[in-house]
Amino acid sequence: MPDFKVTPYDVTGNVDYDRLINDFGVKRIDSTLHSKLTKICGDHPMLRRQFFFAHTNLDKFLAAKENKQPIYLYTGRAPSGPIHLGHMAVWGFTKWLQDAFDCKLIFQIPDEEKFLFKDNLTLDDTRRWTRENLIDIIALGFDLKKTKFLIDTKDASQMYALACQVAKKTTASTVRALFGLQNEDNIGKYFYTAMQSVPALIPSVWEGKSTQVLIPCAIDQDVHFRLTRDVAEKLGYPKPATILSKFLPALSSDGKLSSSSGQSIWSTDSPKDVEKKIKKYAFSGGKDTLEEHRRLGGNPDIDVSFQWLSIMFEPDDKKLENIRSDYISGRLLSGELKQILIEKINIFLAEHQKKRKDAEKVVDKTLNI
Amino acid sequence: MPDFKVTPYDVTGNVDYDRLINDFGVKRIDSTLHSKLTKICGDHPMLRRQFFFAHTNLDKFLAAKENKQPIYLYTGRAPSGPIHLGHMAVWGFTKWLQDAFDCKLIFQIPDEEKFLFKDNLTLDDTRRWTRENLIDIIALGFDLKKTKFLIDTKDASQMYALACQVAKKTTASTVRALFGLQNEDNIGKYFYTAMQSVPALIPSVWEGKSTQVLIPCAIDQDVHFRLTRDVAEKLGYPKPATILSKFLPALSSDGKLSSSSGQSIWSTDSPKDVEKKIKKYAFSGGKDTLEEHRRLGGNPDIDVSFQWLSIMFEPDDKKLENIRSDYISGRLLSGELKQILIEKINIFLAEHQKKRKDAEKVVDKTLNI
Numbered sequence: 001m002p003d004f005k006v007t008p009y010d011v012t013g014n015v016d017y018d019r020l021i022n023d024f025g026v027k028r029i030d031s032t033l034h035s036k037l038t039k040i041c042g043d044h045p046m047l048r049r050q051f052f053f054a055h056t057n058l059d060k061f062l063a064a065k066e067n068k069q070p071i072y073l074y075t076g077r078a079p080s081g082p083i084h085l086g087h088m089a090v091w092g093f094t095k096w097l098q099d100a101f102d103c104k105l106i107f108q109i110p111d112e113e114k115f116l117f118k119d120n121l122t123l124d125d126t127r128r129w130t131r132e133n134l135i136d137i138i139a140l141g142f143d144l145k146k147t148k149f150l151i152d153t154k155d156a157s158q159m160y161a162l163a164c165q166v167a168k169k170t171t172a173s174t175v176r177a178l179f180g181l182q183n184e185d186n187i188g189k190y191f192y193t194a195m196q197s198v199p200a201l202i203p204s205v206w207e208g209k210s211t212q213v214l215i216p217c218a219i220d221q222d223v224h225f226r227l228t229r230d231v232a233e234k235l236g237y238p239k240p241a242t243i244l245s246k247f248l249p250a251l252s253s254d255g256k257l258s259s260s261s262g263q264s265i266w267s268t269d270s271p272k273d274v275e276k277k278i279k280k281y282a283f284s285g286g287k288d289t290l291e292e293h294r295r296l297g298g299n300p301d302i303d304v305s306f307q308w309l310s311i312m313f314e315p316d317d318k319k320l321e322n323i324r325s326d327y328i329s330g331r332l333l334s335g336e337l338k339q340i341l342i343e344k345i346n347i348f349l350a351e352h353q354k355k356r357k358d359a360e361k362v363v364d365k366t367l368n369i
Numbered sequence: 370m371p372d373f374k375v376t377p378y379d380v381t382g383n384v385d386y387d388r389l390i391n392d393f394g395v396k397r398i399d400s401t402l403h404s405k406l407t408k409i410c411g412d413h414p415m416l417r418r419q420f421f422f423a424h425t426n427l428d429k430f431l432a433a434k435e436n437k438q439p440i441y442l443y444t445g446r447a448p449s450g451p452i453h454l455g456h457m458a459v460w461g462f463t464k465w466l467q468d469a470f471d472c473k474l475i476f477q478i479p480d481e482e483k484f485l486f487k488d489n490l491t492l493d494d495t496r497r498w499t500r501e502n503l504i505d506i507i508a509l510g511f512d513l514k515k516t517k518f519l520i521d522t523k524d525a526s527q528m529y530a531l532a533c534q535v536a537k538k539t540t541a542s543t544v545r546a547l548f549g550l551q552n553e554d555n556i557g558k559y560f561y562t563a564m565q566s567v568p569a570l571i572p573s574v575w576e577g578k579s580t581q582v583l584i585p586c587a588i589d590q591d592v593h594f595r596l597t598r599d600v601a602e603k604l605g606y607p608k609p610a611t612i613l614s615k616f617l618p619a620l621s622s623d624g625k626l627s628s629s630s631g632q633s634i635w636s637t638d639s640p641k642d643v644e645k646k647i648k649k650y651a652f653s654g655g656k657d658t659l660e661e662h663r664r665l666g667g668n669p670d671i672d673v674s675f676q677w678l679s680i681m682f683e684p685d686d687k688k689l690e691n692i693r694s695d696y697i698s699g700r701l702l703s704g705e706l707k708q709i710l711i712e713k714i715n716i717f718l719a720e721h722q723k724k725r726k727d728a729e730k731v732v733d734k735t736l737n738i
Binding site: 112115116123152153154155156157158159160161164165167168169170171172173175176181182183184185186187188190191193194 | 481484485492521522523524525526527528529530533534536537538539540541542544545550551552553554555556557559560562563
């Protein structure tokens with residue numbers, strides 16, 4: 001048994017991504033595909049640093065773009081709590097893809113999902129979080145003229161019929177195997193994945209012709225879309241493509257940064273919050289004493305602050321490499337590395353929190369939540 | 370094992386209704402309750418002849434009416450084929466209840482149900498039947514100002530959130546036990562019953578206060594509402610009441626008149642169709658030869674024509690009793706009994722088919738299907 005676990009509902013341990021590629025039956029984004037992708041849409045640090053590292057059918061999506069066939073992006077957020085940096089990492093990349101491919105995006109808000117999967121969460125809770133999360137999502141700068149939000153309970157009239165089409169092709173056996181459901185689990189959990197398939201297929205309905213969809217998401221979500229790929233074929237829709245990221249590591253470095261860990265950095269955190277959390281919780285690859293660190297140097301590969309810089313806060317390769325070599329050599333101390341990250345996060349969040357103010361008005365006026 | 374079977378998806382054999390009352394855990398409408406009911410809303414042949422013979426919580430519904438608390442009726446139709454007389458029997462009574470109680474009615478059209486349960490039916494099929502069935506339903510004369518149609522795929526935005534509330538309280542175990550679902554069944558079948566619960570609960574949401582719902586339906590549907598009763602309590606809604614009918618017997622007298630038997634009488638049948646089918650298929654309680662019949666008489670209790678007259682086509686008790694005694698004595702021949710029924714059905718259908726013409730316009734204009 002591996003010493004890690006990756007499901008759509010839980011990620012723990014030290015994730016072996018090579019093994020995941022194998023277990024999930026997805027493909028690595030190799031250098032050929034990376035070149036092809038960057039030729040069309042330019043490069044991005046998350047691509048060249050292999051934070052987005054795996055895919056399914058990405059080649060088909062690129063072919064559709066090249067052949068000027070209709071394409072869509074699809075991502076989502078199951079509202080159940082505040083937004084943290086792990087969410088923003090994937091959505092920042094998604095926004096970049098939307099601009100790079102100049103295409104429409106479906107942003108699904110499955111406000112029933114966590115309600116169905118968590119005992120103590122009410123639909124009122126998830127609806128409050130829907131509004132709150134939408135503020136963050138819109139603040140990230142998606143092109144609203146090309147972005148369609150699908151809020152499951154609000155937009156069910158657009159979604160339920162297609163969800164039933166998916167459901168009819170999906171047995172209880174399949175969802176029991178894919179999601180570990182039991183007889184004691186509620187029937188909403190059994191049905192839910194059908195709703196998550198809808199945005200992967202509905203663009204073909206809306207466009208009135210075969211439309212290729214690309215889903216940027218963390219690799220734990222691919223299990224839903226494995227089901228969608230099987231069903232798409234049976235229903236006569238193109239199989240959706242996925243472009244899959246690793247996880248932004250938890251501050252403790254155990255598993256992914258998540259809402260349940262309690263040690264997250266939220267979109268609304270103050271500079272003081274950020275400083276306190278990074279200083280207190282960010283797992284360090286530095287040595288125990290100053291003397292030892294100066295002499296032996298730190299290990300950036302296990303250092304959460306360095307990994308966060310690498311994944312989302314230091315896009316400049318040269319600057320990142322300088323930080324890395326300074327850390328390895330012992331010139332850069334753990335505290336100094338943390339300070340670099342703290343400043344980067346706080347600049348990012350200050351900008352984001354300013355945009356949240358405008359986004360709030362957009363949410364209240366445009367979306368009528 | 371009994372020599373009959375009653376599930377929401379299949380009724381065969383010679384139904385033992387006493388046994389059903391016991392098996393389903395429902396109650397007989399006894400003379401006390403019948404008196405109480407008729408005191409409020411008058412009598413109806415289907416009540417005094419015990420075609421509607423059983424109930425759950427009917428006393429609570431009557432109490433709500435007496436205490437001027439909000440009340441609703443709820444019935445439905447899963448579109449999958451044409452309307453036959455069995456449907457019209459229950460809905461005719463429902464219309465009478467609507468007038469007698471002067472109350473609002475939800476008429477659910479679960480256009481996904483038969484799609485999910487029948488392999489060869491498409492959603493396009495059920496949607497075509499939705500329009501066609503609505504013409505019949507509206508032609509029956511429901512008070513449209515007080516009737517709300519809920520068409521599942523079209524009105525899912527109003528229904529899905531509450532269906533998820535029901536689903537969260539319903540385990541896979543429960544639906545496996547109630548509906549005989551297996552691992553090989555699709556996840557839409559698992560979820561569907563949650564959608565059928567919605568109209569039993571949503572009046573309380575719409576009215577903003579506890580609202581008592583009464584569901585007139587054939588007894589095979591009670592299994593859905595047994596689930597609703599359990600869940601209603603957990604969600605803080607009043608348990609819905611049901612008033613349950615026997616089945617209009619099949620022409621062959623085996624099980625109920627149904628769409629799948631192929632020997633149905635449809636709402637659009639011509640007088641010739643009706644005559645042919647009754648003469649050819651209606652199981653007779655008469656004797657084999659004229660001489661024998663005159664001498665020994667017929668048996669109305671096993672005669673489908675007599676039962677149909679009793680259930681829906683001869684409301685006059687005295688006339689019915691005359692037919693009965695004439696048949697028993699041998700004065701009335703099988704062919705003559707059939708002729709009485711044929712004429713009654715054809716008068717009923719001629720009137721109905723005239724009303725269908727106006728109803729068609731209402732469906733196209735008002736409901737925008």
